[in-house]
């Protein structure tokens with residue numbers, strides 16, 4: 001499926017982590033972009049952005065200061081890769097915008113249809129059954145607990161950086177991620193197609209977390 005962009009895919013693979021933001025996530029986002037795209041999008045811009053959108057995730061994960069933003073750094077790295085592979089500025093610049101604007105808490109909002117679709121595709125991969133699996137995968141990777149109860153206001157104040165990153169991942173948990181971030185995803189989608197898919201996926205996730213709460217509380 002990625003044959004047309006095989007050289008870019010190879011370059012992207014070298015940069016991707018093998019966690020919840022790795023190769024499989026990138027392939028799913030690529031597939032969702034194809035699924036969400038109307039006929040009049042710039043396919044090259046959209047699909048190249050999908051392949052390259054998380055190539056700076058490793059740097060963000062390894063940074064303890066909370067200052068590395070994988071969307072901003074990823075756009076810079078993508079520019080280099082695309083220039084090396086001979087792409088023109090007219091493709092590279094809109095790809096950079098898509099990558100900078102794809103992040104959940106990004107300061108730069110998606111302005112083009114391609115950026116909106118990439119943002120939607122990336123969010124859809126964070127919800128539903130896949131979203132749950134990815135959350136627990138990350139929880140294991142960062143030593144989180146599977147369930148935590150906290151005062152949300154205090155938690156947000158104390159454990160989130162100004163640009164919205166979780167400071168101490170060991171004090172985070174999937175249910176907090178769901179409550180504080182993923183529940184809002186439907187309000188942050190741009191395209192009608194994504195909203196329809198999200199409706200079904202959110203219902204599944206809501207059922208899952210209410211069941212988890214019940215089991216943790218000893219009610220089931």
Ligand SMILES: [Fe+2]
Pocket residue numbers: 053054070102103122
């Ligand atoms: Fe990302």
Ligand SMILES: [Fe+2]
Pocket residue numbers: 021025029053054122
């Ligand atoms: Fe992503």
